[in-house]
Amino acid sequence: MTEFIDVHHGMQGITSDQLTEAHRADLAIEGEEGVHFKKAWADPDSGTVYCLSEGPTAEAVQRVHERAGHSADEIHPVPLNA
Template sequence: MPLFMDVHHMNGGVTANDVAAAHVADLAEQDKHDVTYLRYWVNEEEGRIFCLCEAPSAEAANTVHREAHGLVADEIYQVQEGS
C-alpha cells in the first residue's frame, strides 16, 4: 500500500489537543476508504500539521479528512520510508 505524508497549514496556529481530536475522527472514518492513518506531528505555533498514512491514493487519504472533520490537506506527497 502506498505511503502518503500530508501537510496542513492552519492560519492562527493550532493546539495539539485539537489535532488529537481530529486524528481520532480520522481513525473512525478511515476503514471506509481503505486508509490507515499511522502518525501525526504538530507545530502549534506555526499552525502546521503533518499526517502519515497508508492509502490507495492521495485522494482517498484526503477524503478521510474531509468526511471526518473537514480539514483537508494543503499538500499531499507520496513518500517512501527510510532509516
C-alpha cells in the same frame, strides 16, 4: 499500499487535545477508504500539521480528511524509506 505525508496549513495555536481529536476523527472513518492514519504532528506556532498515512491513493487520503473536516493542503507519496 503507499505511505503518504500530508500537510495542513493555517492551524495556528492548535493544541495537543485538538490534534488528538482531529486524528481520532480520521481514524473513525479511515477504513471506509482503505486508509490507515499512523501518526500526526503539529507546530502550533507555524500552524502546520503533518500526517503519516498508508492507503491506496492520495485521493483516498484526502477524502478521509475532507469528511473529517480538515482537508489537506498537500499530499506527498513516500515510495521509499529506510
